[in-house]
Amino acid sequence: MRKLIFSFIVLALFVSSCGEKQVVTQAQLDQLAIEEYLTDNNLDAQSTTSGLYYIIIAAGSTERPASDASITVAYVGKLLNGTVFDQSTTFTGDLNDMISGWKEGIPFIGAGGKIKLLIPSALGYGGQSTGKIPANSVLLFDVTLHSFINP
Template sequence: MKYFIIAFILIFSVSSCAKKRAEKQAKEDETIIQNYIAKHELEATATGSGLYYTVETPGEGASCDANSTVRVAYKGYLTSGTVFDESEPEGATFGLLEVIEGWTEGIPLYKEGGKGTLIIPSALGYGENGRGTIPDNAVLIFDIELIEVL
């Protein structure tokens, strides 16, 4: 019983520290995002999860949801402007459950033909471990065009 209590305390402590780190990072991301929006004079809408988006063209075609397969043309960059990924003009095809959470949530905000920008906090991107040329805890910017819902 004594070891169970010690294990419980350790697990609770680690969990509590992780939650505090996540909350601190979310606040830092929000500041970065707000500064980016102000600097670029964007009219961005918050979704409540930390994701912000802009609509250049709403689109008039089919809608999609998190379970959809879509074809999207995109350019991904950091808030510094450094491009880390870009599709061919004809776009890339993927299932929305196979991508970062910011895309799973953000792409369905547009209809086919829709264009805009997703501003994704690190928790909905690659998080504290980054990926490739994307640093740890990076806010990600994606200019997107939803070409087709398949």
């Protein structure tokens, strides 16, 4: 009798799990797109727990910008397909007013440093379109940190 009850429970669990659909999240799609980009371009990147990927090209000075620093940078922003959506040779702003991917990634370098950021959509503009950037886009930034002022 115990075997019969155990078999019935196992069968019930098996049948109930067969009907479940596997849900793929936007974060998983972004991670796959980033990993494919890195592989296709033979790049070796570090990643953070938030899903940000980065490559430090040049570390710059040893002092790092604080999360609320005023920064001056040069950058090129692209989609993974290579479409440039924004660029500047001299942009100044407060780091705490930037997208989350910049807030997290820029402090990895000091003044004079260069970094490549691969930013999942949740750390960029998420599900909203803005300008030339479609909703749920992974963003690629090449950034040179010219200078910063910590408060």
